[in-house]
Amino acid sequence: MQKFKMRSPDMTQDNIAKIRELFPNCVTEAHSEVGEVTLRVDFDLLRQELSSVLVEGAQERYRLDWPGKRQALLTANAPIAKTLRPCREESVDFDTTKNLYIEGDNLDALKLLQESYLGKVKMIYIDPPYNTGNDFIYEDDFAEDIGEYFRKSNQKDGEGNRLVLNSEANGRFHSDWLTMMYSRIRLARNLLRDDGVIFISCDDHEIHNMRKICDEIFGEKSIISSSFVLSNPRGRQSDTYIATVHDSLLIYSKNINSLNVNGMLLTKEERSDFNLIDNDGEAYRLLGLRQRGAASKRSDRPDMYFPIYVCPITQAITLNKIEGWHEVFPKKSDGSDGRWMWGKEKCLKDHSLLVARLIERRNEYDIFVKDFLNKSGTERTRKHKSVWNSKGYNNQAGTQEVKAIFNADVMSFPKSKQLLIDICNMGSSKNDIILDFFSGSATTAHAVMQLNAEDGGNRRFIMVQLPELCDEKSEAFKAGYTTIAEIGKERIRRAGKKIKEDNPLTTQNLDTGFRVLKVDSSCMEDVYYTPDQIDQKQLSLFADNIKADRRDKPEDLLYQVLIDWGVELHLPIKPETIQGKKVFFVDENALAACFDSGINESFVQKLAKHKPLRAVFRDAGFASDAARINAEQIFKQLSPQTEVKVI
Ligand SMILES: C[S@@+](CC[C@H](N)C(=O)[O-])C[C@H]1O[C@@H](n2cnc3c(N)ncnc32)[C@H](O)[C@@H]1O
Incomplete structure (x- = not known):
């Protein structure tokens, strides 16, 4: 029976597969360092294929480089033997919610999500440490020489992991921050849908570097905007010369040709411009038909300079000359010849939208177009501007909301919260998945729930947050919160409850729950770390390949299987009892899992009749060797489409 690999995907192998697609002749089989035969890239051949465009050695090139970049790539690509362990006690509506709260280092989390959420996330928002000189950054296992630098200042998070103060005195101040961000953004890109978008908050400390690494990872043509958010309108008084009023917001698409983003809903003030009502009760405003601004002269488009005739009694409009009707030309305010916005053909086609008005102060007619508030039943939006300016975006508003x-x-x-609502509105539609892997107090989750409550959406969130310890002198610690992850979870609980209380009629089906999953070591004993590589003889040397503290935790095993099989982690899970054994049905029949012992033929027959797409058992769970061998045969007969595996 097939076994799981029980480690996150090896991204290097994925990259080799991509090279193989383009240059099949350059990928060959060769011995690895440990003597295994694996796929390897024949660089000599690849070099020949690309010989005219290679940059090699010390040759000058345009790129951003730093000590640790190569290591960051290796870090991003290397597989890990970890898992996500569900924590029911800290979750809300565990069985039914489609939201996830992942506690742990986001590098691990992004690796563990690679298969289940590959190309499925519509929008990512991150607000990483800005590298101000006072930020703690997570020390991945990459440093060539941690030594002195590491001893300078470090604290451990709830799991004993390393968070290091990245002060400007650190000789690798920018490099360490870049290394941390580079591997994570690379992994995050894989999760985005082809029409997806990532928003990154940043400030002047690292905006130049952030833009460079995003240009490299997404491609410089994928940038949508490097916007400013007016987050501190009074200006930061501690600045020496210029008081900073903004944060930066970088916006990149996964694929600019497939990108799909929404415009901004109009404010009350903007809507009030549409103060006329037509016969069908639709609100509209009038826009002049004469072209304004650039290219508005007659000589720019001579074909768009023509008379329009207006009836002096009914104010009807025609392009054909009628005796006694007023002849109207596009005249600029200085009396020179202008041009219409539309050509003759468009005027004839959309004739019903044209309106004539007598301009009394000039005692002459002008022509206007009806511009409706809503078009084809959908609410009108406008383009976001590169300066995001609203009272609601003020940092102080964020502080007050949490308070x-x-x-x-x-x-x-x-x-x-308003900033995140507007970002989510731009980057997602009603059924999309939104990821924030530096989630802090979970403002993004709060905004997603609020937005869903407002527009009836079913957006789902995935929050990732390190259990970073709260300083013992902090208000958070005094209020009983030992980690930032605890703050994030509690905020979602409280905010969800409040949104429901405030909108009882419209939020009956609103999902304010979340499944808590915690990054932890693999459920498998270290010797079984990659069970697909262990043969039957070795296997029989060990009584059980599952760690002792996980044997009685079938849900832990289930999640390890979901991750390995690339099944989405938010799907509904229904436990059932069949012949006295606990079986988990994931998303009805997407997967059936039983980790109990004593599995025999009659149990397997019963389970196979449910015809699950996938079935999984514990290797040591079969009553006998015969039962193990027969299980595969039983599925072949009763449910041939079922893929059967063991852990
Ligand atoms: C600037 S805060 C985000 C604030 C958030 N936008 C909010 O509104 O509350 C950055 C967060 O990222 C977290 N963080 C830093 N390194 C991390 C890592 N490697 N994995 C997960 N979270 C991390 C920090 O603990 C911090 O809470």
Whole structure:
């Protein structure tokens, strides 16, 4: 029976597969360092294929480089033997919710999500440490020489992992931050849908570097905007010369040709411009038909300079000359010849939208176009501008929002909820998945729930947050929160409850729950770390390949299987009892899992009749060797489409 590999995907092998697609002759089989035969790239051949465009050695080239970049690539590509362990006690509506809260290092989390969410996330928002000189950054296992630097200042998070103060005195101040961001953004890109988009908050400390690494990872043509968010309108008084009023917001597409983003809904003030009502009750405003601004002269488009005739009694409009009707030409305010916005053909086709009005101060007619508020029943939007300017985006609003939820200042510099609502509105539609892997106090989750409550959407969120310890002197610690992850989870609980209380009629089906999954070591004993590589003889040397503390935790095993099989982690799970054994049905029949012992033929027959697409058992769970061998045969007969595996 087939076994799981029980480790996150090896991205290097994925890259080799991509090279193979383009240059099949350059991928060959060769011995690895440990004597295994694996796919390898024949660089000599690849070099020949590309010989005229190679840059090699010390040759000058345009790129951003730093000590640790190569290591960051290796870090991103290397597989890990970890898992996500569900935590029911800390979750809300565990069985039914489609939202995830992942606690742990986001590098691990992004690796563990690679197969289940590859190309499925529509929008990512991140607000990483800005590298101000006071930020703790997570020390991946990449440093060539941690030594002195590491001893300078470090703290451990809830799991004993390393968070290091990245002060400007660190000789690798920018390099360490870049290394941390580069591997994570590379992994995040894989998760985006082809029409997906990533928003990255940043400030002047690293915006230039962030833009460079995003240009490299997404391609420089994929940038949508490097926008400013007016987050501190009074200006930062601690600045020496110019008081900073903004944060930066970088926006990149996965694929600019497939990108799909929404415009901004109009404000009340903007809607009030549409103050006329037509016969069908639709609100509209009038826009002049004469072209304004650039290319508005007659000589720019001579074919768009023609008379329009207006009836002096009814104000009807025609392009044909009628005696006694007023002849109207596009005249600029200085009396020179202008041009219409539309040509003759368009005027004839959309004749019903044209309106004539007598301009009394000039005692002459002008022509206008009806511009409706809503078009074909969909609400009108406008393009976002590169300066995001709204009272609601103020950083202070973010601080006040968190304070109102907790009655204490438990989070430094949370983003404002309104900013995240507008970002989610731009980057996602009603059924999309939204990921934030530096989630802090979970403002993004709050915004997703609020937006769903407002527009009836079913957007789902995935939050990732390190259990970073709260300083013992902080208000958060005094209020009883030992980690930032605890703050994030509690905010979602409280915010979800409040949104439902405030909107009882429209939020009955609103999903304010979340499944808590915690990054942890693999459920498998280290010797079984990659069970697909172990043969039967070796296997029989060990009584059980599952760690002792996980044997009685079937849900832990289930999640390890879901991750390995690339099944989405938010799908509904229904436990059932069949012949006294616990079986988990994931998304009805997407997967059936039984990790109990004593599995015999009659149980397998019963299970096979459910015809699941996938079935999984414990290798040591079969009553006998015969039962194990027969299980495969039983599925072949009763449910041939089922893929059967063991852990
Ligand atoms: C600037 S804060 C985000 C604030 C958030 N936007 C909000 O509104 O509350 C960055 C967060 O990323 C977290 N973080 C830093 N390194 C991380 C890592 N390697 N994995 C997961 N989270 C991390 C920090 O603990 C911090 O809470």
